[in-house]
Amino acid sequence: MIVIVDYHKGNLLSVERGLAGAGAAVRVTDDAALIRAADAVVLPGVGAFADAAASMEALGQMDAVREAVAAGAPFLGICLGMHLMFEEGLEHAPEGGPNPRGLGFIPGCVGALPRTDSEGRAYKVPHVGWNSVEFGEPSPLFAGIAPSEFFYFTHSFIAPPSAATIAETTHSVTFPCAVQVPGAPVFGVQFHPEKSSDAGAQLLANFATIAREARGV
């Protein structure tokens, strides 16, 4: 069973249908016990870093996700769900700190997407729309997906560069748009596969395959 973490910030139906469409057994839940015991975990992206992190802490989900992943459960964070894989984030952070804490799977702090490039040209933020995803090494998450394929983005914050970056996208700056904790089936994507037409459906199917192969689900 792939568990989709519900932290009470929005509708998770399109993520659920996307994974179910790939033949996976899926359950949306806010129950920490179910999350802890999950074969695989999907953390969708709804709301802002600080609010989502607070909600997850209050529901006991932070530790539950950490325990599931420590026990080997494949993980996919989507948009804000990818941001939450990092140590901390600045979105809706209280003035003067401390910054809200994420799951801490990857070192670094999620910060604002710059509104100008290195030459001072202005860019619109939020970064909304379909942008190309450039990946280097082949990854099972991108199996069957062509290089430079387009995915749908909508965000104002970006993950920091790290050893976990497996794909990048460029707006005002080039930023990580997919990450994998090195050596683990623990992934995150900045874009919304559930809103990204056929390529997005393929990516969700790839994650379902990763989960199936790892845990027999």
Added chain:
Amino acid sequence: MLTKRVIPCMDVKDGRVVKGVNFVNLRDAGDPIELARAYDEQKADEVIFLDITATSDDRATTVDLASHASAELHLPYCVGGGFRSVADIRTMIAAGADKVSVNSAAVANPQLITDAALAFGTQAILCAIDAKAVPGNPNKWEVYVAGGRKNTGIDAIEWAREAARRGAGEILLTSMDRDGSRDGFDCALTRAVARAVDIPVIASGGVGKLEHFAEGIIEGEADAVLAASVFHFGELTVRQVKESMRAAGIPVRL
């Protein structure tokens, strides 16, 4: 590189697409989901459902539409029309809408944008602005509300700035002068707003032929272009539009 978006817009009443739809190979052209699926296949980048239902009782149908859309569609969609409060917006977001657009209610109560952006995130809130040129003043446009019937006297560029400052994630800018004219977008208006705000601007109103779309991006400096009847009547497909935009040097997803 971020591509420029092409967005078909559907007027929906009681859960059905109104204004004629003339699509071949469509089982039920009045079904907004069915139509959106066809646009998805043509590589539309997102779709907008504009609820033109008058009474709040009928809005339940639109909430149903949003929840069907989130289950059935694999592209982002926005629902617009008639939101008066954060509670109204919450119902639609909870049903699965990726974004909502606010218009008259935000003009009457700009705090609605602030509150909604805080509750649901900037990316979820579009501010729709219906603007009309002030006669005799080629660089001034005023905001109209109530479906374009009532002039507020508010400067459209100033209002766009305020909406962005309050947390709107995009401006959906319709030229009342050009809407339905088939003369092309009001590129002067679009450019003025696009330069005034640091959030994306969707150009709307006036498309009649293929080259108008590229004009909206190049001359209007819009981030996205919206049209309704040219798509619904099957005069142009989204794919044709994108091919012509690409030929004009605009990055598009094809």
